[in-house]
Amino acid sequence: MLEALKKDHRLLAALAERIEACLDDESPLAATRLGQLRCRLAHEAIRHTIVEDRLVYRALENDDRRLLYGHCKTFPCLRTDRFLRHLQEYIHRWDAPAVQGDRQHYAAATREMMALLRTRMELEEHVLYPCFHALQARIPRARKTRRRVRHRAEARRHRIHVENRLI
DSSP, X not given: OHHHHHHHHHHHHXXXXXXXXXXXXOSHHHHHHHHXXXXXXXXXXXXXXXXXIIIIIHHHHHHOHHHHHHHHHXXXXXXXXXXXXXXXXXXXXXXXXXXXXXXXXXXXXXXXXXXXXXXXXXXIIIXXXXXXXXXXXXXXGGGGOOOHHHHHHHHHHHHHHHHHHHO
């Protein structure tokens, strides 16, 4: 499971790089590519965050709430509610007309959002995932298989909302 989450992190990092590469190019082709990348990044980030919250964060919270809250207090970007709120504010603030109207501020906001995303992923891999891995080694196999169908449906609902907003 952690390998799949790390694979998602690599995908998100690659999308962030591609988005940042498009920021200074003002050609119509770059604008189209940027729109597609933004939509994909938003979809993947929300899907990943929901799955990760359900699997990793909840398991850690159930095992040692103080440890998880301590990490979240030390590193506020680990708080899922805060991260998703920041991402949704970014998505709603920077729809297509806003991007066209103020490319300079959009580029700065995008670089800030991509830095936040990278920081969160790095902290998860170096702080939370080792804790989760240790927890997984302690729990019986039967508890590892959870209700994945519900998580996919929730991620799909969020993706549709984001895609409708970005289009």
